[in-house]
Amino acid sequence: MDIIDRLNWRYATKSFDDKKLVSDKDIKTLSEAFNLTATSYGLQPIKLLIIKDKKLQKELIPFSFNQKQVGEASHVLVFCIETILDETFISNYFERVKSIRNTPEDILNPFKTFLIEDFKNKTQLEKEAWAKNQLYLAMGNLLTVCAMLSIDSCPMEGFVPQDYDRLLDLNRQNLKSVLVMPIGYRSENDFMSELKKVRKPLNNSVIFK
Secondary structure (H helix, E strand, C coil): CCHHHHHHHCCECCCECCCCCCCHHHHHHHHHHHHCCCCHHHCCCEEEEEECCHHHHHHHHHHHCCCCHHHHCCEEEEEEEECCCCHHHHHHHHHHHHHHHCCCHHHHHHHHHHHHHHHHCCCHHHHHHHHHHHHHHHHHHHHHHHHHCCCEECCECCCCHHHHHHHCCCHHHCEEEEEEEEEECECCCCHHHHCCCCCCCHHHCCCCC
16 A cells, blocks of 8 residues: 555545444554554643544534534544643653563653653643644544545544533543544545645655755
8 A cells, every 4th residue: 555645545524424434443543543643752641532422423513613524424533632731640651661661760760850840830821732732743643544544534623622622521531622533434425535635846845955
């Protein structure tokens, strides 16, 4: 499978075939790909909510500027940040490192101390802005994985996060929604699927030195 062919194939799908569902196997692959996404310091301040409840998907449409993809898609992926990024959160990461790699504490502690102090000096807005940046990495990763699996997708910032958070009970889980991505299979009636991809010429996009 040629990755450039797959990336040319993908587009922001505007109409999904609501009769076609993504397999559990592919959902597991997407879940694992999300978990394997690179994040700053390896801290993973992000979580992915995968919705397949059709009733819930339809309830989200009004909070998605009435974009019908949210209701038609096989699944809706909601990309969230964690809002409590404190000493315990950072310490838990280093406990995982110690457990998985058997790294001695005397090697881990200097970096652990640095991160704890660094995050203490950040405002809540700064912490959340940093966490949001990690979500864009994760969405980019999943867009590519979807293309490789021949799964259609539509990355979206156009929704009302506060209403998503309320309806999905994210506040109680110390989470905030940032990005949404309906996934599934394109409808035969989606005219966008036949349009050529519009991109800059490569020599106007990539600089070689």
